[in-house]
Every structure is written in C-alpha cells, then in structure tokens.
Amino acid sequence: MGKRLKEQLPLLLLGGISLASLALVVFFAQAAQRAMPPKQLNQAQQQRSADSEVFRLALQPAAGRAEMLQQTIASQNNQDSALARYLLATDLLAQGNGAEALTALDQSAVDQAPKALRPYVLLKQGQAQTAAGEAPIQWNELLDKYPEHSATAEARYALGKQDPNQWEALLANHPSHPRAVEVALQQLKTGTSKDKLLLVAAHGLYRDEYEASLERLTKEYGKDLTPEQWDTVGFGYWENQRYGKASEAYAKAPPSPTSLYRTARGAQIAQKRVVAIAAYQKLAQTYPNEPETGLGLIKLVDSLPSKAAIAPLDQVIKNFPDRAGEALLKKANVLEKLKSPTSAKDARTSVLNQYGASDAAAELRLSRAHKAAKANDLTTARQLVEALVTESPNSELAAEASFWSGKWAQKQGQDGNPAYERTIAQYPESYFAWRSAVMLGWEVGDFGNVRYLAPEVSLPQQRPPLPAGSDSLQILYQLGQDADAWAQWQTEFQNVQDPTVAEQFTDGVLRVGVGDNLDGIFMLTSLAWRNEANEQTEYQQLKNTPTYGQTVYPFPFANLIQTWSQQRQLNPLLVTSLMRQESRFEPKIRSVADAVGLMQVLPSTAEWVLGQIGESSTDITAQLEDPNENIKIGTWYLDYTHREYSDNSMFAVASYNAGPGNVADWVAKGYGDPDVFVHNIPFSETQGYVEAVFGGYWNYLRLYNPAISRKIAQHSASSQ
Incomplete structure (x- = not known):
C-alpha cells in the first residue's frame, strides 16, 4: 500500500470469571458501541444509524x-x-x-x-x-x-x-465488481484475452487464481504491456509477497519513489544483490529527498560491505532527521564490526543525546536496561526505562518499558503499582497491560490458572457506520449484508494502491466481514505505519473505536471453539487467540513447514493425535482443512501440552510453537520469575509467539468481557 513507509514484511504464520459458566456466554450490550460516528459521515447516515431498530x-x-x-x-x-x-x-x-x-x-x-x-x-x-x-x-x-x-x-x-450479451455488459460497465472478475476467469479457461487478464490483474487480488493470471499475462503479453500496466502487475506481485517478480515488474513501471524502492527492495529480498544495489542508488539519485529514499538507504546498507555502509548512513543522518536515530544506531553496529569500539560508543551516545525520542533510542535504552537488571543494577535499569517512556511514549517498546519499571521497583522493595497502572492506561492493548493487570491482582488469569477460566463475552448490539463509502455501502454493512457490502465496495474503492486512512480502514473491515481475515486484519494494523502527522491522528481516532478492536480481534468459528474448548477444559479465549496467531482464522492456510489449517497442525502431529484418541484418517490434509476436525485435533494437542507442564499455559503455548523438547530444555536450565523466563526464551520467534498469544487473549478479554471492559474504562478515567 502507498505511504506504508515503516516497512515490515507480513507476518509469517507459525507452525467475575467462573468455571461453572459456559465457554462463551454471548449477549448483546449497548456499551460495546460507545463511539462517535466518524467525521466523514453525513448527517443522514448518522441519524439513520442512531434511529433504526432494524440495525439493532x-x-x-x-x-x-x-x-x-x-x-x-x-x-x-x-x-x-x-x-x-x-x-x-x-x-x-x-x-x-x-x-x-x-x-x-x-x-x-x-x-x-x-x-x-x-x-x-x-x-x-x-x-x-x-x-x-x-x-x-x-x-x-x-x-x-x-x-x-x-x-x-x-x-x-x-x-x-x-444471455452472453449481459456478461459482456458486466465486463464493460462493472470491471471491478467481483462478478466481472469471476466471468473473466471463467472465460480465460477456454481462451486468452489481454483485456480480461488485465481486468483480473487490476481487480482480482483476492482470488486464488490471481498469481497464475499474472504469470499468464506477463508470459503471453509482456512485450505489449505499457509501463502503467507493469505498475499494476508489480503491485499485484508485491501484495502477494512475490517480491522478486514484483521487482522485475516495477523496473518496467513509470519511475516513482515507490516503484524504484520496490524494485530495489524486492530484488534484495530475492537475494539479487547487484540489482538491489543499483536500484537503491538510482532511487537516491532520482529522488534524493523523498521518504522512500531515506528508508531505501537504510535497507541498502544490508547489502554493502561494512566500509561501504558508512556513506549512505551518513547521508540519512544528514538529510532524513526522522530516520537519523535509526541510521546512527545502525552506524554504531557497523563501527563495531570495523573494530572501532570508541566510535561506536560515541554514536550510541549521540542516539540518546540527539535523537532521544526516536525508536532507535528506545531500542537502545531497553536493551541497556535489561543488561543492567541482569547485573542487578536495578536503579540504572529503572532510570533507563522511565526515560524511554518519557522520551518515546509512542514507541512499540514503551509498554514493555513501563511494565518492567514496576517489576524492578517491586524487586527493590518499592511500590510497582503506579507503573502497572500507567501501562494499562497508556498501552491497554499490549501484552504487558495483561501482565500489569495480573500484578495488580485483577481476575484475568495468570500462566498457572488461565486454562480453566471461561470468561463471559458480550458481543456488539449493532454496527456503527464506516468512515468511508457510499450510503448504499453503509446500509448494507449495518444490515449485516457483508457479501453485498464487500461487492459494493469493490466498485467504489478505486484508490487501491494509495488509499486514505479511512479507505484502508473500511477495506479491512469489509474484508474481515467476508472471511478474508488475514488481509483484513493486516489492513487495519498496518495503519500504524503511516508517517504523516494528520494520518497518524486519524488512525488513532479510528483505533479508539469499537470497530477497530472488534475487527482486529474477531470471533470466527465461535461455536466450534466453544464446543471443543469446553470438552478439553480450555479457556475459549485462549484457544481463540492462539488460533488467531496461528492462521488468522484461515481454514486452508499452509505454513512453510506444511502445517495446515486454523490451528496450524502438522499432518504427522495430527496422525499421532488421532492415534491417541483411537481414530485414523485416509486423507489427513483434507481432514485438517475441515474447521471442526482441525479444532478437535488442535485443542487435544493444546490440552496435551498443558498436561505435560502441569497446566502452566506459558509453557504449553511455547511448546505448541517450539516443540516440547525445546521447552523442556529451557525449563531444565531454571525457572523462576515467569516474566524473566519469557524475556529470556532463546528463540525470538517463540518469545514473540508467547507474547502475541497472551496479548491476544488479553485483548479478547478487554474488548468483550463486560467486567474487564468496565474496569479498564474506570482505570483509564481515573488516571487522566
């Protein structure tokens, strides 16, 4: 997407609370919809939303x-x-x-x-x-x-x-409508057509046949494509994470900061080093002051020898102040490799002194804080994390810093509660807000007892209007007609490569509505990468609406999760969160390790589980693509990992990701403070996985459990 300059690669999918209550007690609560209508909506939409009993x-x-x-x-x-x-x-x-x-x-x-x-x-x-x-x-x-x-x-x-004439009129008058894409794909099965392949390239990103259509278009008509059409092809490959092919296509597109950056970055990801270096250099020469160039120069360093890396980093420090801290920290690491420790130390000091509010400074402070804590210098550790929260309150690391300030205060015999309360108030969606709630004694479950909890869940009573889209779209969406609303949106959403914040938000919500959870959730969460101040302001406003949280943390397959969680005596919100992290609720998704389906179960593991429960399968992959069977097998295995570790959910979840053998080795080396244990997990993937699963559990709890929602609201109000 355009303007997502804080570039990250998409996630790799990884291979009163009462026991007596049902796993999911669903009722409709007016409180779930406390949100002002987005400013883009007209008065008629707002009034209709407020007045209509049918929407409720x-x-x-x-x-x-x-x-x-x-x-x-x-x-x-x-x-x-x-x-x-x-x-x-x-x-x-x-x-x-x-x-x-x-x-x-x-x-x-x-x-x-x-x-x-x-x-x-x-x-x-x-x-x-x-x-x-x-x-x-x-x-x-x-x-x-x-x-x-x-x-x-x-x-x-x-x-x-x-009447074939109606299909021709459909293609001519409604090319972006999903039915036009469907017709084009049907007709391409028996013939070839450049126009129909271009239609699919421009409007069929969501189709399973999309990449094959791009391959066919470039193979059969590549010599005839215009630069603008190559831009469409490049965007399609980029969105489908085929970065090498995207690079080749963007190289033939009209020159722009985006096309040149993606030419370079795609080649770099595809390990075409020479092409990447040349494209980054062309980007810097052609657009020396564009934001893409600042990011490109930082990425270029990864493909250069250490001595050659200094010059582009100095260029970033000089010309791109918003990236100077990141470049200076990277320069310090390069200087270490060049055996210049004094210069490296000076560079890091400059990061803190000159760019103290940067993400790089936050990274440096947190790293030093943990090292100080490990050396039992808790006073220094607390000073560093408090400086991080003060200087970089919007950093992705600020929640972690705030939480550890409380932990280290307690270890010094002081009151850690103010830091925990700040973490919940300022970073309520974070994993560390959950850990803070545990430390404050809230009834949210801890690693040792969370599996047996069955939280009450309150789903929304009605949908507020979306921030973009026509009256037709708003009515369909609020009536729950998700398929029609999504099709309507395809005919309205013309700014696909460079959407506004409101358009990207709306697109993400509608994608989730039709079950495209992977892309839909990504569309909303990647709004955080917007760099322009007005866009960040709009994003923060939308992030605070119920629609954002309910879209990023949806409830597909709720009945199946309830059934199997209850049978396995597993917390349904923990299962939901683990499933969200594993597959984003995509039933047929595959991992690079060939794990399958909602809970990303390996076929070999599934066959072993079936043997344990006295069943067998003639087609294990097909069985794992069935939601009921996948959840049945996945929850049995999650119950097994809990039993292996005396119902400690942190060990069980880590084991689900890294395997029982690895976790057993880590536990054997010593287990004390659970937060220290999670921080020291040697596999960064597994550490992130544990935090993501329990952070997701916390978000489902804070968004949908009435008691916790009220407690957070009261807590946040009292802290203002």
Whole structure:
C-alpha cells in the first residue's frame, strides 16, 4: 500500500470469571458501541444509524429476529419498515423461500426504502422471483434505472448465464465488481484475452487464481504491456509477497519513489544483490529527498560491505532527521564490526543525546536496561526505562518499558503499582497491560490458572457506520449484508494502491466481514505505519473505536471453539487467540513447514493425535482443512501440552510453537520469575509467539468481557 513507509514484511504464520459458566456466554450490550460516528459521515447516515431498530436486529441470528422484523414491518415507521422488509427477505432467500421473500418485498418496500437501497431492493425482488420459479421482471427496471450500479452487476451476472450479451455488459460497465472478475476467469479457461487478464490483474487480488493470471499475462503479453500496466502487475506481485517478480515488474513501471524502492527492495529480498544495489542508488539519485529514499538507504546498507555502509548512513543522518536515530544506531553496529569500539560508543551516545525520542533510542535504552537488571543494577535499569517512556511514549517498546519499571521497583522493595497502572492506561492493548493487570491482582488469569477460566463475552448490539463509502455501502454493512457490502465496495474503492486512512480502514473491515481475515486484519494494523502527522491522528481516532478492536480481534468459528474448548477444559479465549496467531482464522492456510489449517497442525502431529484418541484418517490434509476436525485435533494437542507442564499455559503455548523438547530444555536450565523466563526464551520467534498469544487473549478479554471492559474504562478515567 502507498505511504506504508515503516516497512515490515507480513507476518509469517507459525507452525467475575467462573468455571461453572459456559465457554462463551454471548449477549448483546449497548456499551460495546460507545463511539462517535466518524467525521466523514453525513448527517443522514448518522441519524439513520442512531434511529433504526432494524440495525439493532441485524447482528442477531436470522431465526431469532424473524418475529421482531415482522413487528417492525407492521409499525408506522416507513423507513424502518422498508429496512425490515429487506432484511427479512434476505433471510428468506437464504432459506430458499422465494415466494415469501417476494411477499416481503412488495411495492412499499421499494417506495419506502432509502434511495440508496432501492437498487438492491429491485435486485432482491428479481432474485425472489427467480427462486419462486418466475421471470425476474424487476431486473428490467434495475437495468434501466441503474445501469452502472453494483446491484445491476449481480443481475447481469445471473442473466448472462442465458444471455452472453449481459456478461459482456458486466465486463464493460462493472470491471471491478467481483462478478466481472469471476466471468473473466471463467472465460480465460477456454481462451486468452489481454483485456480480461488485465481486468483480473487490476481487480482480482483476492482470488486464488490471481498469481497464475499474472504469470499468464506477463508470459503471453509482456512485450505489449505499457509501463502503467507493469505498475499494476508489480503491485499485484508485491501484495502477494512475490517480491522478486514484483521487482522485475516495477523496473518496467513509470519511475516513482515507490516503484524504484520496490524494485530495489524486492530484488534484495530475492537475494539479487547487484540489482538491489543499483536500484537503491538510482532511487537516491532520482529522488534524493523523498521518504522512500531515506528508508531505501537504510535497507541498502544490508547489502554493502561494512566500509561501504558508512556513506549512505551518513547521508540519512544528514538529510532524513526522522530516520537519523535509526541510521546512527545502525552506524554504531557497523563501527563495531570495523573494530572501532570508541566510535561506536560515541554514536550510541549521540542516539540518546540527539535523537532521544526516536525508536532507535528506545531500542537502545531497553536493551541497556535489561543488561543492567541482569547485573542487578536495578536503579540504572529503572532510570533507563522511565526515560524511554518519557522520551518515546509512542514507541512499540514503551509498554514493555513501563511494565518492567514496576517489576524492578517491586524487586527493590518499592511500590510497582503506579507503573502497572500507567501501562494499562497508556498501552491497554499490549501484552504487558495483561501482565500489569495480573500484578495488580485483577481476575484475568495468570500462566498457572488461565486454562480453566471461561470468561463471559458480550458481543456488539449493532454496527456503527464506516468512515468511508457510499450510503448504499453503509446500509448494507449495518444490515449485516457483508457479501453485498464487500461487492459494493469493490466498485467504489478505486484508490487501491494509495488509499486514505479511512479507505484502508473500511477495506479491512469489509474484508474481515467476508472471511478474508488475514488481509483484513493486516489492513487495519498496518495503519500504524503511516508517517504523516494528520494520518497518524486519524488512525488513532479510528483505533479508539469499537470497530477497530472488534475487527482486529474477531470471533470466527465461535461455536466450534466453544464446543471443543469446553470438552478439553480450555479457556475459549485462549484457544481463540492462539488460533488467531496461528492462521488468522484461515481454514486452508499452509505454513512453510506444511502445517495446515486454523490451528496450524502438522499432518504427522495430527496422525499421532488421532492415534491417541483411537481414530485414523485416509486423507489427513483434507481432514485438517475441515474447521471442526482441525479444532478437535488442535485443542487435544493444546490440552496435551498443558498436561505435560502441569497446566502452566506459558509453557504449553511455547511448546505448541517450539516443540516440547525445546521447552523442556529451557525449563531444565531454571525457572523462576515467569516474566524473566519469557524475556529470556532463546528463540525470538517463540518469545514473540508467547507474547502475541497472551496479548491476544488479553485483548479478547478487554474488548468483550463486560467486567474487564468496565474496569479498564474506570482505570483509564481515573488516571487522566
């Protein structure tokens, strides 16, 4: 995405709380929706969101809302009646009951519906007519009145199965609609077409066939592609993490800071050192003052000999003050390799003195603090972490620093509670906020007892409007019509390569709505990488809305998780968090180690587990791609790792990632303070995994458990 200059590679997916309560007790709470409507929304959207009873029924199960929808239809509120008719009709269509859906969508449903919803009412009327065995005559009005609308694309797709002209109109008038991409891919199975391959390249990023389509486009028509079309190809490869191919494509795209940076960085990741160096140098020569150049020069250093690395780092220090601290710290490391320890020490001192608010200074302070603590110089350690929190309060390391200040204060016989309370108030989403809550005695579970807790969970009553998108999109989204909302968004979201904060946020929410959790969660969390001050301000505002947390920490497969967690006596929120970390809830995802599915179980491990429970499989991979089977096997193994370590969940979770043998070796070397143990885990991947899983558990708890949510809100208010 454009402007994501704090570049990171996407995550590698890794191979009153009462025992008597149900694993997930779900009820609807008004408190979950305390948020001001985003400033981009117009007054009509805000008023409709506040007033509509139907939006408060949209997130309830279809079977449980039918009677209330009928009551709303019978009321005198014309707009709510129309929305209720529409929602009831969609439920009936999903049940295959076209005749009743057609009755619900009588003429009053069209007349009373908000103007933005009328094309979809006509669409559903035609679908109901088809399901009832009638001709979809309502689609004539839809095609006539709304020829360019997203709803019309759905009608054209259905009509095109008998009338090829409708598919041609679909491709011509709605090229970004998912149905157009589907038609293009179908037609490409029996023939070739540059235009259809370009359509897929531009609009089909979410399709499984996408990369194969790019390969075909470049192989069959590469000589004929324009620089702008190569830019589209490069973006597609980049988003699919095919960095070497992205580099080759961007090299043929129009020169820009982004295309030159990605040419260089893609080649570097693909270990094409000479190409990468040349591209970084071209970037610096062509765009000497652009932010991409500052980042590029820092990345260039990784491909240079130590002596040659000094010059580009000095260039960054001179010309890019926002990256100077990072460059100076990197220079210190280079000087160490060049056997200039005094110069390296001076450089590190300059990081603290000249760039004390930088992320590099925070990294340096925290590293020195842990070394001081290990040497039992806790006074120095506390001074360093307190300076970090003061100088770099927005650093990713600040939560950790704040927490350790409390731990080291306690070890000195002093009061650590103020530091713990600050950690929760200022960094409530962090793993260290959970550790602070444990230290303060909150009922949130600790490593030794968290597996047996079954927290109460309160899900949202309704959805607030999104920060971007048309009236049509807002209504569909708030009615819970996620597939239609996402398709509508594809026709509106034209700024794919360089979205605004509001557009990227909206895109992420809608992706999660249709089950694209991996990309959807990434779209929201990567907003943190925005560098411009106004964008950071907007991001922080959106981050504080319930929608952000509920999208980043969603609840797919809740019923299956509840069932198997209850059977294994596992905390369902711990299982949910582990699953989120392992797969982002993608049922068929594979790891580089060939682990499969939601809980990323290796086939060999799955076969062993099945043997333990007296079962077998003829196709273990297919079985692991089934959500129920994957969770059944994964939770059995998580229970096993808990039993191996006397129900210590930290050891169990670490073992799930690193294997029982490694954890046993670490424990054998000594186990005292659990926080020190986690910090000293020798595998950085496993250390991060433990913090991510328990941090996720804490976030599910703070977002959805009413008691903890209230406690955090009260705590934050009292600390202001």
